[in-house]
């Protein structure tokens with residue numbers, strides 16, 4: 665579904681070129697959920713922006729569904745760290761906002777918006793404005809908004825990192841459930857190793873900037889999964905293995 669070959673990104677800056685991503689290659693199969701872990705500032709967001717078609721690669725190729733990526737794609741749903749909801753719209757209308765932007769027929773999507781909101785526990789909050797919702801609720805709305813137009817890919821850049829620890833754990837379970845229902849191809853950027861292991865089929869580990877992928881770890885737990893897998897020795901062994909890889913990649917680059 666997604667294929668990267670030798671993808672590089674160099675930004676121009678007043679202090680000279682900044683090489684953010686230095687030759688990344690990997691494939692993601694249809695329906696696979698892949699997390700990307702790496703040290704802060706290593707180029708993860710840059711990689712996601714390139715996958716979204718919002719940044720051009722300086723070199724290399726990105727293909728989505730067999731076609732070279734040349735710009736933003738309609739069949740991708742995006743979720744960022746901030747929910748970025750429009751304050752004057754209700755939760756329902758925020759979810760429906762991409763439909764308006766794409767000039768699709770609103771009435772065809774209202775039932776889907778409401779079903780999505782119910783599925784993340786916001787059935788009683790559809791008419792609320794963002795200021796009447798908690799941070800976790802706002803991010804639930806953002807998840808629903810990313811799915812409203814039935815995209816085949818979900819691209820998520822640290823969607824839970826602005827939330828408190830308890831809400832964050834809750835949101836990982838909301839996403840696990842949402843993903844089980846909709847089975848999109850998912851790319852998830854996170855700093856949380858546990859979150860990555862809980863949610864993913866594979867975890868890619870990146871080095872410090874300029875980033876390359878140093879490890880590609882399969883997560884063997886069967887689906888559907890629930891939170892109880894986090895208490896198993898197997899889960900904790902993978903978390904420890906990934907933590908070791910990240911520490912090693914930071915030291916190696918230092």
Ligand SMILES: Nc1ncnc2c1ncn2[C@@H]1O[C@H](COP(=O)(O)OP(=O)(O)OP(=O)(O)O)[C@@H](O)[C@H]1O
Pocket residue numbers: 675676677682683684702703704705706707708709710711873
């Ligand atoms: N538009 C830009 N112009 C110049 N440099 C940039 C630009 N965007 C990002 N960078 C630089 O590229 C590098 C990678 O940034 P990026 O945001 O992709 O990292 P990240 O891994 O997502 O970071 P974090 O985990 O802290 O969110 C950083 O050194 C950053 O300063």
